[in-house]
Amino acid sequence: MARPRRAKKAKYKPQVYPGADKVSDRRRKATDPTKKLAKFRSIPDDNIVLLLGHRFKGESYVSVHPPLDELVEKYDPVKSIVEPTPGARAGDRIRYIQFADSIFYPPMAPWLRPRLYMSRLRGCDVMVYSGRQLLEQRERDIEGAAKWLLETEVYDPARNAIRGITVHGHSLRLDEDGLMFDARRRYKLNKDTGEVEYIKNMHAEVLDNPIPIGRPLTEREARGHDCTYRWDVAAYKSRTEILTVLARYSRGRITGGFNPELTEIIDCPR
Amino acid sequence: MKYEDKIDLYNDEGKVLAENIPIEALHPYRNPYMAEMYMTLKRTGIVDLGKLEEMLRNGRTGWTSTVGQDEIKMPWYGLDLDLVEDSEEIAEELKKLLQIKEGDDTNIIELEGGSLLVVQLSEELLRRSADYSPAFTRVSVALAQIIAKKYGIDNPLDRPYRMGMLKNCLHGRYPQYVGPNSGNPVSTLMKVPSILEGLGTGFKSFMINHVVALGNNRTLEAVALATIFEQGAQAEMGNSVGWYERAQLLGSAYQGFNANNFVLSMLKENAKGTAYDVVLTLMERALANGVIEEPPNRYPFVQPSGYKLYGLKDYAMWNAYGVATLLCAVIVNCGAMRAAQNTSAVLGSWNDYIAFEGGGLPDPDAGRVMGTGLGFGFYTHGLYGGAGPGAFTMDHVIVRHTSGFLTPCVVAGMCLDAGSQIFRPSVTSGLYYTLADNLPIFQNPLEKVAEAAESVKGEI
Numbered sequence: 001m002a003r004p005r006r007a008k009k010a011k012y013k014p015q016v017y018p019g020a021d022k023v024s025d026r027r028r029k030a031t032d033p034t035k036k037l038a039k040f041r042s043i044p045d046d047n048i049v050l051l052l053g054h055r056f057k058g059e060s061y062v063s064v065h066p067p068l069d070e071l072v073e074k075y076d077p078v079k080s081i082v083e084p085t086p087g088a089r090a091g092d093r094i095r096y097i098q099f100a101d102s103i104f105y106p107p108m109a110p111w112l113r114p115r116l117y118m119s120r121l122r123g124c125d126v127m128v129y130s131g132r133q134l135l136e137q138r139e140r141d142i143e144g145a146a147k148w149l150l151e152t153e154v155y156d157p158a159r160n161a162i163r164g165i166t167v168h169g170h171s172l173r174l175d176e177d178g179l180m181f182d183a184r185r186r187y188k189l190n191k192d193t194g195e196v197e198y199i200k201n202m203h204a205e206v207l208d209n210p211i212p213i214g215r216p217l218t219e220r221e222a223r224g225h226d227c228t229y230r231w232d233v234a235a236y237k238s239r240t241e242i243l244t245v246l247a248r249y250s251r252g253r254i255t256g257g258f259n260p261e262l263t264e265i266i267d268c269p270r
Numbered sequence: 271m272k273y274e275d276k277i278d279l280y281n282d283e284g285k286v287l288a289e290n291i292p293i294e295a296l297h298p299y300r301n302p303y304m305a306e307m308y309m310t311l312k313r314t315g316i317v318d319l320g321k322l323e324e325m326l327r328n329g330r331t332g333w334t335s336t337v338g339q340d341e342i343k344m345p346w347y348g349l350d351l352d353l354v355e356d357s358e359e360i361a362e363e364l365k366k367l368l369q370i371k372e373g374d375d376t377n378i379i380e381l382e383g384g385s386l387l388v389v390q391l392s393e394e395l396l397r398r399s400a401d402y403s404p405a406f407t408r409v410s411v412a413l414a415q416i417i418a419k420k421y422g423i424d425n426p427l428d429r430p431y432r433m434g435m436l437k438n439c440l441h442g443r444y445p446q447y448v449g450p451n452s453g454n455p456v457s458t459l460m461k462v463p464s465i466l467e468g469l470g471t472g473f474k475s476f477m478i479n480h481v482v483a484l485g486n487n488r489t490l491e492a493v494a495l496a497t498i499f500e501q502g503a504q505a506e507m508g509n510s511v512g513w514y515e516r517a518q519l520l521g522s523a524y525q526g527f528n529a530n531n532f533v534l535s536m537l538k539e540n541a542k543g544t545a546y547d548v549v550l551t552l553m554e555r556a557l558a559n560g561v562i563e564e565p566p567n568r569y570p571f572v573q574p575s576g577y578k579l580y581g582l583k584d585y586a587m588w589n590a591y592g593v594a595t596l597l598c599a600v601i602v603n604c605g606a607m608r609a610a611q612n613t614s615a616v617l618g619s620w621n622d623y624i625a626f627e628g629g630g631l632p633d634p635d636a637g638r639v640m641g642t643g644l645g646f647g648f649y650t651h652g653l654y655g656g657a658g659p660g661a662f663t664m665d666h667v668i669v670r671h672t673s674g675f676l677t678p679c680v681v682a683g684m685c686l687d688a689g690s691q692i693f694r695p696s697v698t699s700g701l702y703y704t705l706a707d708n709l710p711i712f713q714n715p716l717e718k719v720a721e722a723a724e725s726v727k728g729e730i
Contacts, residue, residue: 001725011554012550012554012557014550015576015578015627015629016626016627017626018307018573018575018577018626019575019577020574020628024562024575029305030393031546031623031626033544033546033547052299061513063692064689065688065689068608068688071688071689073487073688074486074487074488075488076282076487076488076489076685077282077283077490078282078489078490078537078601078682078685078686079489079605079686081534081537081538081541081605082537082541082601082602082605082606082686083541083542083605083606084605084606084607084608085606085607087607088606088607088608088609088688091688091689094607094609094611094690114622115546115619115622115623116615118544118545118546118615118619118620118623119544119545119546120544120546120622121544121610122542122543122602122606122607122609123603123604123605123606123608123609124603124605124607124612124615125607125609125611125612125614125615126612126619127614127615127618127647127648127651128614128619129648134572134651136466136611136612137607138607138609147504148584160411171325202557203681211701211713213433216638236647241573241575241577243575243576244570244579245577245579245625245629245630246625246630247630248579248629248630248631249625249630249631249632249633252582252630252631252632253632253633253636253637254636256585256589256632256636257637257638259513259514259634259635260513260514260517260585260586260589260636261516261585261586262585263515263582263583263584263585263586264581266585266631266632267582267583269565269570269571269579269629
């Protein structure tokens with residue numbers, strides 16, 4: 001006798017982002033946590049600590065409350081369900097890293113960063129404001145995240161910068177070395193090594209020794225990693241699919257907010 | 271029965287509390303527990319006798335700022351009265367003056383050794399008044415008369431400044447200003463009607479930290495309380511009439527009252543996940559339960575790249591799933607960080623995931639959560655200054671623009687904070703912890719909503 005066939009639960013296949021062109025692919029790659037970001041450079045942990053400037057090299061982490069295991073809290077089943085990050089468990093301070101992204105062939109953009117962060121990082125706080133994106137986490141978590149963000153393909157030393165203060169520069173022309181404008185002159189191109197060096201940390205405090213952070217991407221490479229549409233990267237018309245989705249989204253928001261009973265109009269695919 | 275939708279209600283431990291409840295049983299105007307809650311909010315006034323005694327003794331009154339009661343500092347006009355010691359007598363007199371007839375439901379509870387009086391007016395009185403101002407006006411005038419009589423300051427010709435000082439301590443700057451001062455020793459639970467933000471916003475005039483304290487830092491219980499307050503206000507503002515009613519009821523059931531164990535089971539599924547993983551669970555469930563459906567395999571339903579525009583079967587239900595998932599995303603993100611500051615990150619930046627994952631389906635509350643969340647993020651971070659998320663009132667101009675689905679998420683975030691905030695509930699809302707301990711109506715709201723819904727199920 002044939003065994004009864006067990007109904008297989010259809011697993012949902014994430015579609016992440018619309019569009020078939022390479023810019024869409026970049027955006028999809030940034031959002032999809034199953035895609036691994038390529039490692040472009042390697043930066044020692046100590047240099048990350050120096051660049052962030054939140055603590056001295058080798059200094060222990062400062063805590064803002066006792067470790068969770070020692071903390072006496074009121075009964076709440078939800079607290080025991082969600083697993084805290086290592087930093088939260090230890091009661092670390094909450095620290096930040098802030099990126100400014102140029103509008104000229106950026107491998108990452110402020111509006112795309114929250115999707116990159118919230119799909120891959122646990123316990124993160126993001127906030128966007130004209131040309132910058134803030135990421136806050138518990139201290140030891142943010143150091144891990146910073147390392148990952150600076151070492152992989154989402155960072156171009158010329159067109160992305162770590163800036164805690166004086167963030168202005170994302171919409172300005174690149175300078176003669178191809179670097180994004182920085183009123184605090186935190187970094188410069190070392191012409192001997194061809195690498196960008198940070199001479200000040202994120203808060204524009206002068207470092208004892210310059211920290212090399214890798215070579216800038218060439219114009220050709222940068223275009224290949226661009227996440228924005230422009231005439232010489234991906235043409236306007238290639239956005240049709242995204243525009244279809246956004247149009248549907250907007251109509252759904254307008255009609256759904258006006259009258260939630262208008263399911264048929266909201267559902268219309270075009 | 272207006273709507274076919276039926277739900278099961280669960281508590282925050284996953285225990286079923288009531289089954290097959292028609293959603294109308296959760297309407298703020300149908301559910302008996304919510305009725306009792308709203309009546310309690312209106313009829314309750316708080317008298318801080320300890321504070322009043324101190325203000326009178328030091329001659330310090332007027333406007334409160336962060337450094338204290340410092341608008342008027344006239345210790346030479348101070349009055350040394352032992353109000354807390356005589357609290358029992360004062361409470362007795364107060365009851366006599368406030369009750370309409372002997373033996374009615376006027377109630378006075380003495381707390382903290384008499385330094386705090388919780389005064390509850392009779393329901394008959396509230397029925398006959400235009401709003402709930404008597405909980406402030408009648409209480410403070412009655413108290414003034416009792417104190418004047420008891421301590422011999424009731425002769426207007428004998429050192430009249432004494433009565434002036436008493437008036438100032440009890441009424442603050444009112445009526446020069448539209449209401450009593452913040453930090454007034456006599457206060458109502460909600461903001462007094464003359465300083466409300468708009469028509470019908472009374473029930474949501476609580477500070478978010480107060481709701482956390484009333485829920486005793488228990489996430490889903492505090493969320494339920496916030497939902498009761500918010501939905502009461504939505505009903506009063508006209509936002510749950512006709513077209514909106516079903517969407518509001520479903521949204522509040524799924525987000526606020528853990529309907530069908532949606533929130534809790536989603537949390538368990540994503541205990542080690544990120545805010546994005548929660549969206550995938552939402553899509554899985556919405557497809558499995560027929561809220562959305564696979565589109566036909568042709569253009570424009572399936573785009574050239576293979577990207578699908580999922581079909582929408584029921585917008586109100588999709589919205590309910592959306593707002594419940596939003597709460598889960600906040601809990602997953604804040605629970606991992608054990609801090610409250612990242613609520614706004616989820617509220618403002620996470621909604622895009624839903625749009626792009628669902629093929630352009632509208633995000634929670636048709637985009638209002640996202641718009642409000644972004645502004646909320648600006649004002650809870652250093653971008654424009656502002657305060658911690660818990661220090662906002664639910665009707666604050668920054669957070670009031672959704673249909674009542676944003677503030678429960680902020681409440682959840684504050685419950686999960688392990689001590690990273692300056693404005694934490696234990697600092698701003700000590701009184702409300704005391705109230706939650708002593709007024710049983712604020713305890714176990716999930717259970718009580720479910721019981722009350724069960725009791726009116728038959729009528730619906």
